[in-house]
Amino acid sequence: MILKFLLIVIIITVIYIMFFKPKPATQKRRKNNKKRETENPEINDMTECATCGVYVEIQEAILSNGKYYCSRECLKEAK
Numbered sequence: 001m002i003l004k005f006l007l008i009v010i011i012i013t014v015i016y017i018m019f020f021k022p023k024p025a026t027q028k029r030r031k032n033n034k035k036r037e038t039e040n041p042e043i044n045d046m047t048e049c050a051t052c053g054v055y056v057e058i059q060e061a062i063l064s065n066g067k068y069y070c071s072r073e074c075l076k077e078a079k
């Protein structure tokens with residue numbers, strides 16, 4: 001009886017490992033992919049302001065007529 005019980009426990013644990021272990025593994029892979037995706041924008045490209053020459057992150061810079069400006073004031077000066 002004890003051997004049967006142990007066998008059932010082993011089978012349950014094996015099934016449990018087979019069904020539940022791969023899920024966190026794929027989640028980790030997805031998290032790694034997300035990290036890789038987010039790491040790239042973190043390495044922000046810097047661009048020079050067309051008016052004052054200050055280097056600004058492209059995401060924060062104001063794009064106007066194909067030129068980047070650090071602030072609205074520089075954009076107004078350019079116009």
Ligand SMILES: [Zn+2]
Nearest residue numbers: 049052070074
């Ligand atoms: Zn500027």
